[in-house]
Amino acid sequence: MPQLNLPLNPNEVWNAIKAGSALADASVELLIAAQPQYARLAEQKLMGQSSGAPSVVQLTMEVPETVPDDTVVLAVVSAQDEIPLRPWLARAQWPAGGVVVVLGDEHGGAGITWFADRVARVGLRHEEPWERVWEALVWAGAGRAVPLARRFPVLRQAAAHRLISNACLQNAAVGAVLFVPGTDLAVMTLNQMRLILNLAALYGHEVSMDRLVELVSVLGMGLGFRAVARQAMGLIPGLGWVIKGGMGYAGTRAVGEAALRYFQQGAPLSVHRLQEHVTALARRARS
Structure with missing residues (x-):
């Protein structure tokens, strides 16, 4: 092993390398929960300016209450449809985290809030950029954020x-x-x-x-x-x-x-x- 001119234990260095590799290879799936028109919009935003083939995502029209441990959720709903979903989302169990994007929110730009642990809410006006969505997704995704971002460069x-x-x-x-x-x-x-x-x-x-x-x-x-x-x-x-x-x-x-x-x-x-x-x-x- 090469010598380090730094105050480090070589075993700690090796463990850090293994941990970095494990982080990159962690299993992760992305579930888009939205009506078809919103699902297409979310896929387009996720692809960004990428010229490659789109990464495979799971699709559902229902916002789930529970998902598998390796599944990050990106739900997109209208401001009107959000209201009856709030109690449901407060009980959501998304171990790998997720974000609910509320389109048509008149308070768009107000920041990131939380329905439940690891379940973030981002309100957007219809023409507003999605940068806050990506910020919320990587924070909610925590340990799954790196492998997810490897699949989706945006x-x-x-x-x-x-x-x-x-x-x-x-x-x-x-x-x-x-x-x-x-x-x-x-x-x-x-x-x-x-x-x-x-x-x-x-x-x-x-x-x-x-x-x-x-x-x-x-x-x-x-x-x-x-x-x-x-x-x-x-x-x-x-x-x-x-x-x-x-x-x-x-x-x-x-x-x-x-x-x-x-x-x-x-x-x-x-x-x-x-x-x-x-x-x-x-x-x-x-x-």
Whole structure:
């Protein structure tokens, strides 16, 4: 196994690689629950600008109360038809999550609400874009979001933002609560490595151990925020946990945005180019 010049246990690295592979290969089905005209609209939106053959989806005209554990639901109803469905949806058991799109909602743009655990509601005016639907679908889908977004590229941007946001929040918490020297560095590095692996899985790239070690070298740029945090902590006593948390968040976002760009472009960039991009993001975050 290649040597890592980072504070990581090789077994943890290997486990992260296996977890990333398992995430990409997780079983997932998409069920569109809608009347025919709405089902066609949903399929068109899901295909986006893709020129390939459409992914196979299941169709039903009834909004289900229960579905299999690996099935994500995308239900589309009119604002008028939503009213009698509300009690039903409040009892819905969708283990893999789902979204109810309410078309013709006069309050379209009001945000994402929830009928039940993992059952989101998004109200849209008829001509409104579906970006909030994709955002809700990947949040409700949770662990199924990555394999689902691999099948439907229109979901990938929302899924990537969710992965990056989660990793940023985790490392912000790590920076704020861990004060044992070196402990925060190890945990943050592993979280950033998992983020890179998850983004690779999202965009259909397999990352070998050799390639991962090469990519992880980029983490040094993001982890450079720790030095800035230490200096600032000395200047502002009593607020060290706030500074470390903020730097953990900003450093992870720089790494995540750079990795996202890398995989979106088909992973053609050299590590040197990727390091330059992380450096630019880091400078912008610190300013």
